[in-house]
Each structure stands twice: as structure tokens, then as C-alpha cells.
Amino acid sequence: MAKLAAFDMDGTLLMPDHRLGEKTISTLRRLRERDIALAFATGRHVMEMRPLLGQFSLEAFLITGNGTRIHTLEGELLHSQDLAPGVAETVLHSHWDTQASIHVFNDDGWLTDRDMPELLVAHRYSGFRYQLVDLKRIPAHRVTKICFCGDHDDLCRLRVQLNEALGNNAHLCFSASDCLEVLPPGCNKGAALTVLSQHLGYTLAECMAFGDAMNDREMLSLVGHGLIMGNAMPQLIADLPHLPVIGHCSRQAVSHYLTHWLDTPHLTYSPE
Structure with missing residues (x-):
């Protein structure tokens, strides 16, 4: 048992x-x-x-x-466990060849720079929602994880870019076919x-x-x-x-x- x-x-x-x-x-x-x-x-x-x-x-x-x-x-x-500040800085301040939206999570909640009401459907019973902010002004030492949401093929190409830039300094995984996450290593x-x-x-x-x-x-x-x-x-x-x-x-x-x-x-x- x-x-x-x-x-x-x-x-x-x-x-x-x-x-x-x-x-x-x-x-x-x-x-x-x-x-x-x-x-x-x-x-x-x-x-x-x-x-x-x-x-x-x-x-x-x-x-x-x-x-x-x-x-x-x-x-x-x-x-x-949080992302290393340097990793968060790289992800948030680099230009990525992708159409995916970017979402940052820390102890204050869910932060993004695009109003995307369709993403709130998954949270309609809890009422949890994002805060619209300038992502480049978020303190890099307080980032738990970063998510990219979009088309799966686009995210697969983005994963290659992120792997090349971050190497072993981050763990990348798909939490859904349309969501690629950047997490602390291990x-x-x-x-x-x-x-x-x-x-x-x-x-x-x-x-x-x-x-x-x-x-x-x-x-x-x-x-x-x-x-x-x-x-x-x-x-x-x-x-x-x-x-x-x-x-x-x-x-x-x-x-x-x-x-x-x-x-x-x-x-x-x-x-x-």
C-alpha cells in the first residue's frame, strides 16, 4: 500500500x-x-x-x-528554488525569434506584458489571474520560473534557441504542448x-x-x-x-x- x-x-x-x-x-x-x-x-x-x-x-x-x-x-x-538572476536576465532581455507570449512567476504571482483573456479560462474557477507589467523591469533575483505560451512547433524552435543560450543553467520542459517552461537546473x-x-x-x-x-x-x-x-x-x-x-x-x-x-x-x- x-x-x-x-x-x-x-x-x-x-x-x-x-x-x-x-x-x-x-x-x-x-x-x-x-x-x-x-x-x-x-x-x-x-x-x-x-x-x-x-x-x-x-x-x-x-x-x-x-x-x-x-x-x-x-x-x-x-x-x-528560483532561477539564477543571470538566467532570468538573459531570458527577459534577449530577443527570441518566436511569436509566443512570455509569462513570469514569482512569489507575487503571475506577471505578463500582454492582455490575453483566453489564458484565464483555465483559471476561471479559482479567479487567479495575471498582472500586466513591463517584464524588463521585474527584479531578476526574484524570478521563480518563466513560461512561453504559443504554437507547439514555434516553441520547439524556441527551445533550441534557449538551449543554446542557457545550456545547463536552466531546465526546459513542456508542461503542455502549448507551454514551454524555463526552470532552475535540476x-x-x-x-x-x-x-x-x-x-x-x-x-x-x-x-x-x-x-x-x-x-x-x-x-x-x-x-x-x-x-x-x-x-x-x-x-x-x-x-x-x-x-x-x-x-x-x-x-x-x-x-x-x-x-x-x-x-x-x-x-x-x-x-x-
């Missing part, structure tokens, strides 16, 4: 309309009744995740910003889950995790029981062919799988 269960949010726990389904909430509560610790491992900001926990009365550790922050059940900061959900499991006195073999995108790859590969969503990015399934693929987030597949795992673990699982 796992002691810690970690969940990505978008494309995993959340349905396509960005809501947490009732079946999912009920199943997460069942895990807590079995004394299984919960961790939400997401690219979203802690300022957005805290109200969600309160809204659904869920007790969970928070791994936010794709591993840049870890918070305890009481809301205390357990671990933090920073990912898997590394954060390692810190959290050690803090709790668990081994990674005692953890299970669910995810759907390339920013979940390290987390899924490190735990004793990793599950990939049926709606996952093809690159993730190709990178981790040994891991089982469950159903689609639109059908609350995490809840479906966990109900089977809790009630009939002796039977072979089949996605809906």
Missing part, C-alpha cells in the same frame, strides 16, 4: 473544463481515511492552489511551480517529490503518482507506482513505455483507477 500519492492537476485530476469532479474529491478523501498522504504536484501557483484546498476541504502537501516550491499541510514553506516535480518524501520519512518506492505531460516525466519515473493518463502527451508515453496508461481526465480516470486499487486490488485493472 502506498503511503504518499502525488497528482498533477491539469489534464490529470482536473477535467477538461478545469473543474475537480465530485467522484475525484470523494476518492481523494478515501485515501486520507486510509492515512495515505496527498500531494498536488502542479505548474500552478501556490496562491491559486491554497484556496482550492480550502474550497474542497482537502488536506494535501503542495508542490507548485513545477517543483520550485513545496509547502506543508500547515502552509509553511518547506523548499524553494528543478522538476520528481526532485520536489524526493524532498517531500524524505521529509515525511518515506521512500519513493512507497509513493504513487499520476500525470499527463512532460513536466511529470521525472516524477512518474521515480515513484514505485507511476500512472499515465490516456490523454497524455505522446512524448510522455513514448518516454515511459513501461508505465501503465489509464483512462481520460474527462472521465475522472484517476478516481476510477484508485477505486479499483482500494476495493479490488487483486483484480486486473482495465481502463473504462
